[in-house]
Amino acid sequence: MDNQVMLPQDVEKKGQEIYSRLKDSLEQENLGKFVTIDVISEVYFIGETLEEALLKAKEKYPNRVFHTVKIGSPGVFSQSSSFSNNGYNKWFS
């Protein structure tokens, strides 16, 4: 089953739940790497770079949308501008 019908915020919420369960073990050995999580199978893919993790996941599940985390960091990147994407939920709810 593919998850194109899941709202992005639901993918993110489920992805965060799965990551919280894996957090301790992932941070022990993979701090600073990226993990892309398939929220349906709960299979995760680790990459040295963001692209590597994403492409590994896409190769396994080409039609799914994943959730990605930088292990040990609050975000996959940081931005100095004050523009947030909090309208994201407004677009998809």
Add this chain to the structure above:
Amino acid sequence: MCLVNQVRLATMDIINGFLDKNGHPFFTIEVYGYNSQVAVKVDVMMDTGFTGFLSLPLTYCFQSGLILLSTATYTLADGSSSNTLLCMGTIRVNNISNFTGAISVSFNNPMALIGMDFLNKINGKLMVDTRAKIANIEFPKTIPRPVITTTPTSTPKNRSGAAKAK
């Protein structure tokens, strides 16, 4: 022109840009997703405080055919978090050089940003001249490597004498 500069120009490429009225460096790039024929020209601001590859406003993402891959969270200057969508796409510069990376969809910012991940990927050197109001990114030319193919001289066979399936 001395030999060192000649060699440097032969091996390096430059993205020429300018400084806007606020002193921010801007460059023109092309972005595409599933097919280079749908590439869209975008003026992007180089933001050294942005650690990602490219942040692109939503309408450009659709126009350039980006492929949606993931949700993610990122952090802002004030330490707060915000959410985004990540797509795989390619930045093309000077009509020749292509660099693929994870592009973040921007919902509330009309300005496209390129960040330090882009600069790292192209092995680039950012130069800003506030007197001339210009900015440049110098990076090594990407030379396409020749594809070497070898034709097998014989096809391996199993015990029955049938050819091994490739």
